Amino acid sequence: MAKSISFARGAPSLDIVDVEGLRAAADSAFTADPGGMTAYGTAIGYPPLREWIAERHQVAPEQVVVTNGSMQADAFLFDALVQDGDSVIVERPTYDRTLLSLRQRGADVRMVELEPDGIDVAAMERVLSAGARPKLAHIIPNFQNPAGYTLSAEKREVLLELAGNHGFTVFEDDPYVALRFEGAPLPTMLSMDQSESVVYASSFSKTVCPGIRVGYLVGPAEVIARVVKIATHTYISPNMVSQAIVHQFCLSGALERSIENVRNALRERAETLCEALSSELPEARFVKPSGGYFLWIDLPRGTDVGALFEAAAERGVLFVKGSDFVLAGAESSLRIAYSGVTPAEIEEGVKRLAEAYEQVRHAETVDAP
Amino acid sequence: MAKSISFARGAPSLDIVDVEGLRAAADSAFTADPGGMTAYGTAIGYPPLREWIAERHQVAPEQVVVTNGSMQADAFLFDALVQDGDSVIVERPTYDRTLLSLRQRGADVRMVELEPDGIDVAAMERVLSAGARPKLAHIIPNFQNPAGYTLSAEKREVLLELAGNHGFTVFEDDPYVALRFEGAPLPTMLSMDQSESVVYASSFSKTVCPGIRVGYLVGPAEVIARVVKIATHTYISPNMVSQAIVHQFCLSGALERSIENVRNALRERAETLCEALSSELPEARFVKPSGGYFLWIDLPRGTDVGALFEAAAERGVLFVKGSDFVLAGAESSLRIAYSGVTPAEIEEGVKRLAEAYEQVRHAETVDAP
Numbered sequence: 059m060a061k062s063i064s065f066a067r068g069a070p071s072l073d074i075v076d077v078e079g080l081r082a083a084a085d086s087a088f089t090a091d092p093g094g095m096t097a098y099g100t101a102i103g104y105p106p107l108r109e110w111i112a113e114r115h116q117v118a119p120e121q122v123v124v125t126n127g128s129m130q131a132d133a134f135l136f137d138a139l140v141q142d143g144d145s146v147i148v149e150r151p152t153y154d155r156t157l158l159s160l161r162q163r164g165a166d167v168r169m170v171e172l173e174p175d176g177i178d179v180a181a182m183e184r185v186l187s188a189g190a191r192p193k194l195a196h197i198i199p200n201f202q203n204p205a206g207y208t209l210s211a212e213k214r215e216v217l218l219e220l221a222g223n224h225g226f227t228v229f230e231d232d233p234y235v236a237l238r239f240e241g242a243p244l245p246t247m248l249s250m251d252q253s254e255s256v257v258y259a260s261s262f263s264k265t266v267c268p269g270i271r272v273g274y275l276v277g278p279a280e281v282i283a284r285v286v287k288i289a290t291h292t293y294i295s296p297n298m299v300s301q302a303i304v305h306q307f308c309l310s311g312a313l314e315r316s317i318e319n320v321r322n323a324l325r326e327r328a329e330t331l332c333e334a335l336s337s338e339l340p341e342a343r344f345v346k347p348s349g350g351y352f353l354w355i356d357l358p359r360g361t362d363v364g365a366l367f368e369a370a371a372e373r374g375v376l377f378v379k380g381s382d383f384v385l386a387g388a389e390s391s392l393r394i395a396y397s398g399v400t401p402a403e404i405e406e407g408v409k410r411l412a413e414a415y416e417q418v419r420h421a422e423t424v425d426a427p
Numbered sequence: 428m429a430k431s432i433s434f435a436r437g438a439p440s441l442d443i444v445d446v447e448g449l450r451a452a453a454d455s456a457f458t459a460d461p462g463g464m465t466a467y468g469t470a471i472g473y474p475p476l477r478e479w480i481a482e483r484h485q486v487a488p489e490q491v492v493v494t495n496g497s498m499q500a501d502a503f504l505f506d507a508l509v510q511d512g513d514s515v516i517v518e519r520p521t522y523d524r525t526l527l528s529l530r531q532r533g534a535d536v537r538m539v540e541l542e543p544d545g546i547d548v549a550a551m552e553r554v555l556s557a558g559a560r561p562k563l564a565h566i567i568p569n570f571q572n573p574a575g576y577t578l579s580a581e582k583r584e585v586l587l588e589l590a591g592n593h594g595f596t597v598f599e600d601d602p603y604v605a606l607r608f609e610g611a612p613l614p615t616m617l618s619m620d621q622s623e624s625v626v627y628a629s630s631f632s633k634t635v636c637p638g639i640r641v642g643y644l645v646g647p648a649e650v651i652a653r654v655v656k657i658a659t660h661t662y663i664s665p666n667m668v669s670q671a672i673v674h675q676f677c678l679s680g681a682l683e684r685s686i687e688n689v690r691n692a693l694r695e696r697a698e699t700l701c702e703a704l705s706s707e708l709p710e711a712r713f714v715k716p717s718g719g720y721f722l723w724i725d726l727p728r729g730t731d732v733g734a735l736f737e738a739a740a741e742r743g744v745l746f747v748k749g750s751d752f753v754l755a756g757a758e759s760s761l762r763i764a765y766s767g768v769t770p771a772e773i774e775e776g777v778k779r780l781a782e783a784y785e786q787v788r789h790a791e792t793v794d795a796p
Contacts (some may be wrong), residue, residue, distance in 0.1 A: 069467050077461040080668075084453040092446040096636035098438050126495050126640075131661040158660060258565075267465035269667030271495075285565045291527060293499040298638030 063407035065394040066376040068203060068351045073400075074323045077154060078370065079312035080303065086310065087302040090140065095302035101289035104301035105273070110308055111274055115248060115258070119124040120279040123286050126296045127331040128233060128261035128273025133159060134292075135257060135275060138284045139193055139227060140165050147185070147195040147226075149177050150209020151354070151383030151391075153203045156196055156231070166355035168192070169385060174345045177207030179216045192226045199247065201234040204383045204393035208348065214247050221255040227281075228242045230258045233273075236265050236317050237323035238349035261306050264351070265317050268301045305346075321349075328353070330401040334408035339415060354380070369414035375407050432776035434763040435745040437572060437720045442769075443692045444636045448681035449672065455679065456671040459677050461762055464671035470658035472643065473670035477573030480643055484617060484627070489648040492655050497602060497642025500654075502528060503661075504626060504644060508596060509652040516554070516564040516595075518546050518725070518750030520760075522572045523567055525600070537561070541571065542713045543647055548585045561595045568616065570603040570719020573752045573762035577717065581772045583616050590624040596650075596780035599627045602642075604633050604688050607718035625649040631673050633720070634686050639669045690718075693775035693776055697722070699770040700763065703777035708784060720766035723749070730759040731787060739781035744776050 087095055100201055103124025112119040125131040140146060142164035148157065150169035158168050167302070168185060171178040177197060186192075197217065198207040209217075221228045230247045257277035262270060275285060277421040289296070307313055328347050335342045335355070343356045357363065363379050370377065380391025396404060440494075456464055463473070468481065471477055472493025481488040481594040494500040509515060511533035517526065519538030529536050537554060546566060566586065568578040578586075590597045599616045617627040626646035630635060631639060644654060658665070676682055691756070697716050704711045712725045732748050739746065749760025 065465075072462045072465065075461070075465045077457055077465065080465065081454060081457040084457070088446055088450040088453070092444070093441045094638075096441065096444045096449065098436075098632075100639040125665060127662050127664075133661050155660070155663070162660065197752065263467075267668075268467040269463075269465040269664075270669075271662070271664070271666045271668075291524070291531065292502050293496050293640070294524070295496075295638075295640070297495060297669055299636075299639045299640075299672065300654040300666050302638075303668065303751050336649060 060374045060410070062209060062374040063399060063403050065378045065399065065407060066378050068399055069268055070264070070320065071398045071400065073370045074320050076215050076312055076316045076319070077309060078095040079310070079316060080267065080270075081361050083303045083310060083312060083427055087305040091302060092194070092304065096125065097298065099295035099298045100418075101286045101293070102299050102307060103296055104182060107272075107301045107305040107308070110305060111276070115276050115278055122276050123183035123282050123283055123289065124272065124274045124296060124301055125289065126273070126293070127271040128231075128259050129155065129258075131273045131275045132156065132231070135229065135259070135284045136160065136163055136165075137288050138281065144354045145190055145421045146191045147190070148354045149183065149197065149202065149389055150205050151380060153198065157385075159269045159382070160196075167385065168327050168373050172207060174207050176207060176213045178218070178242055179213050179220070182220060184348065186224050188221060193198045193225070194222065194227050194229050196229045196390065197245075197247075198231045198234075200232055201237060201347055201352065202255050203234070204352050204378065204380070205354040206350055206352040206385065207345060207354075208244070211244050214250060215306065216246055218250055218255060219357055222253045226255075227395045228256045232258060233261045233264055234350040235260060235353070237321060237322045237324055239328070248276060257281055265313060265320065266304055266307055270304060271297065272301055272304045272403035278340070313408045322347070324351070324397065326401055327399065327404060330404045331408065334405050338408050338412040341415070351395050353394045353396060355394060356391050357390045357392070357415070359390055361415075363390055365421065366392070366414055369417050373414055374408040375414065377411075429743045429779070431743040432768060432772050432779070433745045434765065434776060435747050436767055437764045438637055438767050438770065439633070439689065440767045443689050445681055445685045445688070445719060447638065448676060448685060448721075449639075450678070452672045452675035452681060453678060455675040456668075456691050457670045459675065459729050460671060462607070463515060464667045466667065468667045470655045470662070470664055471676060472665055473667050475785070476641075476670045476674040476677070478501065479674060480645070481570065484645050485650065486645055490651055491643060491645050492651050492658065493641065493643045493665060493670055494658065495642070495662070495787065496632065496640040497600075497628050497791060498524065500628050500642045500644045501525065501600070503654045503657050504628070505529065505532055505534075506597065506657050514561040516551065516561045518560070518566065518571065520573050520749060520757055526752070526754075529565075541574055541576060543576050545576060545582045546586070550578055551589060555589060555593050557583055560593070563596050563598050564590065565598045565640065566616075566713070567600045568604075569601055569723065570606060570716055571746070572603070572719075573721050574719040574723040575716035575719055575750070576611070576714060579611050583613065583619060585728045587616055587624060593620045595624075597625045599625050602628060602633055604629060606693055606720070608690045608697070609717045617645060626650055631658040634682060634689065635673055637675055639673060640666065641670055641673045643687075687722065693718070693720070693766065695770055696768065697763040698772060699773045700765045703774050707777050707781040720764050722763045722765060724761050726759045726761070726764060726784070728759055728783075732761050734787045734790070735761070735783055739780055742779040742783055744779045744783065746780075754771035772778065
């Protein structure tokens with residue numbers, strides 16, 4: 059079989075990880091604060107990094123908790139805010155792990171359609187008017203996983219208004235924000251919030267590296283205090299060594315250089331992907347992403363993406379089926395992650411994907427009664 | 428107030444942490460496996476470290492999961508094995524965080540008296556004969572926290588027999604095993620187990636440093652697979668950077684040097700503590716520890732350790748009250764951690780503690796009718 063090409067995993071390739079910058083940051087950290095980074099910390103996270111994050115978001119340090127990756131932060135937040143049977147609004151499609159995490163906690167998950175400019179706020183209003191009393195609305199505002207779409211400034215305002223009027227928390231899950239490769243950045247809902255309606259999450263997985271496992275939450279001090287208490291009971295303190303390394307990486311300027319490097323690579327990969335799809339697989343409908351890792355493809359209605367998955371896998375090409383990101387449906391859709399593949403791999407991968415599509419389409423035609 | 432001396436926290440002082448060894452291990456890791464340590468891993472942990480641990484315990488890698496510290500491992504194990512209302516046997520006294528973690532999960536916690544040679548197995552048999560059907564018995568076999576006691580070889584055998592006959596799991600929680608400073612090591616119950624009755628936990632917090640947050644579980648492959656599934660849903664993967672650093676620390680020989688260094692320091696601290704107590708506070712009854720971080724003091728019946736805590740704090744000396752480690756009672760007992768203090772601080776701290784004791788005893792005599 060030909061060399062495997064994975065469009066499946068939302069992770070960076072090693073060439074866009076600043077290994078030398080990390081090595082230097084580790085060395086600096088062991089010099090700058092050997093005591094602080096080797097001792098047990100507390101569940102708030104490594105204090106200098108917590109302060110750095112607080113300053114970046116213009117909030118008090120008491121509004122920040124730094125965790126072992128942002129998935130762990132999500133889990134703590136859900137433990138703090140979501141009880142069995144509580145209603146939670148999520149985007150359709152949305153990140154499969156969030157969906158699973160909420161359903162495991164017994165949440166009544168309501169999916170609201172995601173449009174190219176973000177969640178359908180009119181549909182959300184209808185759900186709320188019909189009597190839904192959500193505790194939380196989970197929103198990935200920038201370069202959404204899996205769709206790659208970005209929430210417009212107007213819809214950010216509407217969401218905050220709905221949250222204020224209906225008394226729910228907007229969980230602004232924003233790991234991709236720094237990875238914008240075109241257009242102007244939009245303000246976070248956290249920064250626009252006047253009524254303590256937002257808890258914001260982000261991470262260094264996409265700007266430093268995933269293996270360092272450093273994520274964080276920013277929110278009302280009272281909510282953060284509850285999360286810190288749960289975190290204390292779970293693990294005493296998160297990883298101080300890796301948080302001190304991230305802190306030095308930020309201080310040294312390596313973070314900004316790394317972000318620039320990642321953005322440039324992603325821009326090139328996204329362009330290559332869109333061009334290859336347009337020429338090799340013209341049946342694919344998609345919105346060209348302006349940042350992040352992902353592109354969502356809708357194939358003609360009736361296309362069996364389950365069969366496409368098998369046919370692509372036979373050709374060594376992996377992707378994630380659209381149906382993984384919804385409760386039901388999305389059977390003619392798929393997610394392509396372009397973060398872990400080079401432009402050459404993208405071209406080759408799309409060529410094979412198009413071949414797989416031809417095979418599946420042909421089989422369907424033959425099978426038809 | 429005089430310089431504060433803390434006998435409260437079970438953590439090493441910075442002088443017994445090999446910071447230069449850690450710096451070198453980090454540097455080696457970024458050279459040896461930049462891809463593996465910076466990428467998302469999986470919830471099994473960093474594979475080379477997992478294999479190193481498996482070899483050390485003479486088990487298959489599938490029997491090992493490496494986590495973000497062993498508290499997190501405990502939490503996963505309890506999530507996998509303990510349901511609301513399940514009976515769990517623990518030692519009396521025991522580690523306060525384990526007690527809290529079990530009670531938060533709704534476990535019916537039954538404390539069985541801890542003797543200087545380990546849990547009272549005759550009392551445990553009586554509890555079992557009376558109809559208790561525990562899911563788990565939580566045992567800290569070496570240099571127990573908080574008592575400093577070690578489970579005898581004979582009692583290890585009895586415990587395994589009881590576990591086999593009554594169908595419960597022995598959770599062998601063994602973070603201090605490497606810190607023996609006198610006498611011969613005893614076999615782990617894990618190594619003696621013939622019937623998959625043991626899940627073993629340990630960590631690098633006491634041999635590398637706490638801030639690195641690397642712990643692990645060893646047990647039946649089926650139990651470990653359940654823990655891995657819960658871990659995947661919680662955080663995708665634990666910290667790969669810190670686990671790769673620990674792996675290099677182990678490979679380079681730094682681990683063995685660090686353990687030797689820590690043992691020597693702890694031996695000296697324990698001896699200084701026992702001598703100081705004998706001369707300054709002869710009312711204190713204790714068993715001289717042969718390893719670990721802790722010494723348990725019983726003061727004469729009727730001594731108000733709550734009042735002693737206040738009087739000691741006024742003199743800048745901190746310890747943990749015995750009552751924190753039990754469900755009820757232990758009001759004349761306290762835990763002294765000698766891991767984070769120098770011999771000079773120990774001598775000074777015990778002097779102040781003895782003064783505080785005199786004050787409290789005097790007050791009691793005066794108050795008596």
